[in-house]
Amino acid sequence: MRRVFIPLDVAEPAIPPAHAISHTLKGKSMGTSWTVQLLGLPGHEGHNAHRLQTGIEAELNQVVMQMSTWDPSSLLCAFNRAPALVWQSLPPEFFRLVDYSLYLSQQTQGAYDITAGKLVDLWGFGPAGKRSSRPADADIHANLQAGNWKSLELDHLNLRLRQTGSIALDLSSIGKGFALDQIARYLEAQDISSYLIEVGGELRGLGMKQDQSPWWVKIESPADADKPAREYMVALHGLSVATSGDYRQYFEQDGKRYAHTLDPRTGYPVENDLASVTVLHPSCMQADALATALTVLGCEAGLAYANAHHVAALFLQRHENGMQEKMSTAMAAMLD
Template sequence: MRHVYIPTQITEPDALPSDARQCHLQGSTMGTTWSVQLIGHQGISIDFLQQGLQEKLDQVNRQMSTWDSQSDLCRYNQAPPNTWQELPEECCQVLDYAIYLARQTTGAYDPAAGKLVNLWGFGPQPRPSSLPNQDHISQAMSGPGWRDLQFDRHERRLWQPGGLTLDLSSIAKGYAVDQLARFLEAQHVPSYLIEVGGELRGRGIRQDQSPWWVRIEQPDAPSTDDVSEHLVALHDLSIATSGNYRQFIDVDGRRYAHTIDSSTGYPVLNNLVSVSVLHPECMVADALATAFTVMGDQRALAYANEHNIAALFVLQTDHTFSEIRSHALLAMLDE
């Protein structure tokens, strides 16, 4: 059976210009690809839009990349102990929400898990040929963490207590999607579908008056399992998916997921294989999908229901897949 999710309480799409034309732009960023399908008037400059979109993505990368040693994030991570470090406005916007969510989820979302991410081989350093031992894990977990993040939003600065290592990979991509959306709206583009490394945001309608339909990414499951194909109509809505089947390492015949639970120091070990979150802001959806993966299905479902978050959870028990939908997602469901 196919389930179709149509968001409720959305604004009516803007009317398309009478001389509407559809364009497809694309490029590379953050070790992945991006694409934008948009509909604008005939006189719109494709070169200007291509350049502007790429500049927005490059800006996010310059500020928040863990792979670029010259980024603002790496500069903070390498800063001397007991110093305030000034950060750009865009980076502060991401940090503001990241710290809020860390406190809301009691560290299930942890922007300060950079040492553990690197230790397990999911950062810029080469992946280890063997698993880290308990001493290395304990050492990475020692010292300052997310509870020690002192953020002066007014002065746009963050306290470096010494050895605190930020990693914003699980939120920066979603924020980049939002930045592209803001750029397009500033250029009066009435309709678009943005995708950066699998995270999406849409607005408006296509030339045939249909919405921007996208299929929720999820692991391959046998047709006999309780997992269905899902389509989402994206208008003023974003979707982000965290899937431990996508990024992992295999060591000694065992698979370790890329999502780290900083409360244990190990990759998450639960039966959640995929979490998709729908939200107007892709940054929020991106971070929540990671937090829910760490929480596990029951705690994540309770959080989603309490905070009215639309979320789809795909679980695997032995070789059988099933799914759970939050109340907010069920309210969108049209079967």
Template sequence: MQRVLVPLSLGAAPPVPAAAARLCRLHGETMGATWSVAWAASPMTVDEDTLGAGIRAVLAEVIAQMSNWDHASDVSRFNRAAPGNWLALPADCFSVLKAALQVARDSGGAFDPSAGPLVDLWGFGPAPRRAEAPAMAALEQARAQCGWQRIVIDEAGSRVLQPGGIRLDFCAIAKGFGVDAVSRYLSAQGIDSHLVEIGGELRGHGVKPDGMPWWVALETPPGGGGAGHETLVALHGLSVATSGDYRRYFESGGHRYAHTLDPRTGYPASHALACVTVLHPQCMMADALSTALTVLGPEAGMVFACRHALAARFLIRHSGGFDERLSPAFEAMLS
């Protein structure tokens, strides 16, 4: 069974590509994932080599500012800073930090950009991967270093205070920001009709050369056919991100430890949620919010989605497959 979702408000009418427009594609690797871009190219469009170089430059700048794997990045500089030091951040990095702190406040800490020590301890960051759960003492020590409430920012100066031991980790928001950044770059080049994807997170604008929307199938876990539907969404001025327990994990002692950590406990989220998909105008926010809802779980997550009018789909694992729960905002988009 197939169903479709369409944005409730298209805003301005989707730009119609020129009659001679053709579909072009570029792809590559970034942030430990792959990226791809499709666009409607007219005779006046920037050539592919120039456009590809521009896209790669945008992604390289995101890494230079926000990567925990890059020792010279702005985030890494902050993480190494001595207690009491104020560090100025580039505008993009500062805006991502502000957005991350807002999601942390709204979710009661289910999302926490200061969870770097926990991410490393569980082997899901730059630190070596591990094959078993960490000891309780190590876990408590890592938790003591976290706490989004300890992060103080100075908006006027785009600065952040290092209180001591705080290690920022933007792994649950930076890819979404990268999608937004590439989309903005394409629009600045006059390419209004495009689809951008990084690691399965997407943002679309306009329509394809044939006048059809950028139709995208929502991600489902392996064996996700049990949800009963293939869901297509028309991405015009809309982004989609999915957080799932099947992407990165390890198994030890009969337990499966997924990469989505609950900063409030220090352990991976352990409820029956297989994945959460969020639709939002900004991919950065869809990325962060899908993580927050995954940590909150199906009940509290649905309450949060309803309170904030989020279009969200929850797939809950059971012995026979998956149950699906849709937020009211998601259901309203069904056509």
């Protein structure tokens, strides 16, 4: 069975000129691969493939320099090392990301929290390295006592963030989405009106292909051992798609799976029946963060949040009789 989703709240895409040229640009960044497909016009100075490649790489490098947990020279790592009560100035885009993250933390009552960096490391999903056994309860409790999103102080006037002395930020749940948005802004500044961007499985698209068909993409979904996987397709025009799933990063101990999505309220990996959550949103940064937040909330509370905030979300639950889908009202409205 195939489900097809069509965006509702965007203008019809412009028909590409007959002489438009298709370019596919690729590279590696943020510990993953990226691909950009786009239509450019011959003779347009901003549409030169080499120039576009260089510009995209510059955008990604800037994200890494600001927000990487894995690069000790990044602004994020500098903040995580800073002494207690020190204010650190942030670039406007970095500040905007933190500001949105704290808003989502407040909205979800801490189900989403970028201050869980030490917990991520403790569980072996950060730069400290992988582990094959779960950490001690006492260590988890100690990390919880170090503080959470409520501990962060933002200075909106001067675009500053204050270190409490015990907080470590981790932006892995929002950084890739933010990077896609930065690439999209760059492309649109070059008068590119037809593109599909993919970074580590997350996507953002605009316009249509040369044959006037949409940028069709398949929504990531976990395999069901007993039944053929249901296929989900979305036309990405003015939309981004991000998926959070328990089947990507995990380790097993004594027959139990510990997935990489942590519940920052408890300090432990999420334990619910959700296999994956997919969010469609104009902003990939928000889609990225929301997919994680809804996964932590679980299907019932996550669906309630998505409906209350008009978020297009698809929930896939594991049940004894196979995968079951639930979708928010906004997602169901996009079904073709």
